[in-house]
Amino acid sequence: MARTLNKLSAITAKNAGAGKYSDGGGLWLVKREDGGGQWVLRVTIHGRRREMGLGSFSEVSLKEAREAADRWRAVTRSNVDPIKERERQRREAAKKLHILKDVAADAFESRKAELKGDGKAGRWFTPLELHVLPKLGKLPVGEIDQTDIRDTLAPIWHTKADTAKKALNRLSIVMRHAAALGLEVDIQATEKARALLGKQRHKITNIPAMPWKEVPTFYASLSDPTITHLALKLLMLTGVRSAPLRFIREEQIEGDVWIIPGSIQKGRRDRTPDFRVPLTPEALDVIDAARQHARGGFLFPNIRKGVISDATMSRLMERAKLDYRPHGFRSSLRDWISEATDTPHDVAETTLGHVVGGAVERAYRRTDFLEQRRKVLERWAKHVTGQGAQVLQLVRAEA
Incomplete structure (x- = not known):
C-alpha cells in the first residue's frame, strides 16, 4: 500500500504545538515547547532505521523539507546510507x-x-x-x-x-x-x-601592579558611587580578572557567593568549570550600590551599550597619574597573601582562580577551598579599607 504523503500544510505546521507530526514518507516535524522545531527524515537502510536532520523549522520551509526528503529517499532506494552520503558530499565540498x-x-x-x-x-x-x-x-x-x-x-x-x-x-x-x-x-x-x-628578542613586561601597602589609599579615593569607581572597588576586593568583573550579572550572585561561569573565564570554555568567589560584607555593599546602575542584567553597563570596558578603568588610573593598571591588583593581592599571611599555597593560588596541581591531583581534589578563601578575602578587605591587617594563619586544608 502506498504511503500517504504531504499530510501537513504550512499553516498546520506553524500553529502546531509541541510534539511530533508526520508529513508522510518518513518526514516528521518535531516541535518544541518554545515554538521552534526540527525537520527529521526517517529511513530504513540495511535493516537499520536512521533519523536524518533536514534543518530547523525556522529556516527550512515545508516545501524545502519535502524536496530534501525526496532527494534523500531516492538515495536510500539506491541502497546508500543518506547520512553517510551527505557527510561524503560535505567532505568533497570542503576539499x-x-x-x-x-x-x-x-x-x-x-x-x-x-x-x-x-x-x-x-x-x-x-x-x-x-x-x-x-x-x-x-x-x-x-x-x-x-x-x-x-x-x-x-x-x-x-x-x-x-x-x-x-x-x-x-x-x-x-x-x-x-x-x-x-x-x-x-x-x-x-x-x-x-x-x-629565530628566537624573539622582545622582552615580555608584566602589567604594572600597585604595591599592596598603597592599595588602601587608592581604594579610599574611589569615593563616588559611579560605575567606574564601584567596578574598581569590586575588582580590588575579589581579585578576579577584568572580564568576569565587567560582565557580572545579577543572577550570578547567590547569597554571599559569586559564581563566575566557565564560559567567561580565562582558558578553553569547554574545559573551564564555574568558579565560586566568596563575597565579603564590603564586596556585597559594593554590589548593592552597583544595582542602581544595572541595565540589561549587567551590574556595570556601559553608557551606550554593553558593559564597562577595561580601558575605562585604566583611564581612571591614568588620570590619577598612576602607572599601575587594573589587572595589576591581582598581583597586589597575591603579594599581600605571600608577605602578610601564612596562607597555604593551594588556597592562595585558588583565590586568584589559578589551576593548582596536575590533572590527576585535581580529579581527586573535592574542595575549592571556599571557606578558607573567604577568610583570606575578609582579611584583605580590612586591609584595603584601611582597617589594618595582622598576619593571617590558616590551617592547611587537605585536598
Whole structure:
C-alpha cells in the first residue's frame, strides 16, 4: 500500500504545538515547547532505521523539507546510507576550500564552540586577519611554505612578539585543519618558519601592579558611587580578572557567593568549570550600590551599550597619574597573601582562580577551598579599607 504523503500544510505546521507530526514518507516535524522545531527524515537502510536532520523549522520551509526528503529517499532506494552520503558530499565540498582565507574561516567556525562567546570578541581570529591573511589569504593553502610564513611574520616577529607568536600558532591550527579536510599541505611549515625566524628578542613586561601597602589609599579615593569607581572597588576586593568583573550579572550572585561561569573565564570554555568567589560584607555593599546602575542584567553597563570596558578603568588610573593598571591588583593581592599571611599555597593560588596541581591531583581534589578563601578575602578587605591587617594563619586544608 502506498504511503500517504504531504499530510501537513504550512499553516498546520506553524500553529502546531509541541510534539511530533508526520508529513508522510518518513518526514516528521518535531516541535518544541518554545515554538521552534526540527525537520527529521526517517529511513530504513540495511535493516537499520536512521533519523536524518533536514534543518530547523525556522529556516527550512515545508516545501524545502519535502524536496530534501525526496532527494534523500531516492538515495536510500539506491541502497546508500543518506547520512553517510551527505557527510561524503560535505567532505568533497570542503576539499574545494583551498584558499587560505577560506580554510582559515572554516577552521574558525569549527573552533567557535570552545571559544568564549563563540569567538565574537575576535581575539582568536584577529592575529590572522591583521597579520597573515592580507599577504597570504589569497594563496592556495597547499602552496604555502615556511619561507612565505617567515616573510609574512618577520616584520613583527621581534617588535610585536606576542602577537606574532599567536598568529603563527593560529596559522598552525589552520594548516592542520586543511590537512583534516583532505588537502595536501605541509603541516610542518609553521614549525620550519619558527626555526627560520629565530628566537624573539622582545622582552615580555608584566602589567604594572600597585604595591599592596598603597592599595588602601587608592581604594579610599574611589569615593563616588559611579560605575567606574564601584567596578574598581569590586575588582580590588575579589581579585578576579577584568572580564568576569565587567560582565557580572545579577543572577550570578547567590547569597554571599559569586559564581563566575566557565564560559567567561580565562582558558578553553569547554574545559573551564564555574568558579565560586566568596563575597565579603564590603564586596556585597559594593554590589548593592552597583544595582542602581544595572541595565540589561549587567551590574556595570556601559553608557551606550554593553558593559564597562577595561580601558575605562585604566583611564581612571591614568588620570590619577598612576602607572599601575587594573589587572595589576591581582598581583597586589597575591603579594599581600605571600608577605602578610601564612596562607597555604593551594588556597592562595585558588583565590586568584589559578589551576593548582596536575590533572590527576585535581580529579581527586573535592574542595575549592571556599571557606578558607573567604577568610583570606575578609582579611584583605580590612586591609584595603584601611582597617589594618595582622598576619593571617590558616590551617592547611587537605585536598
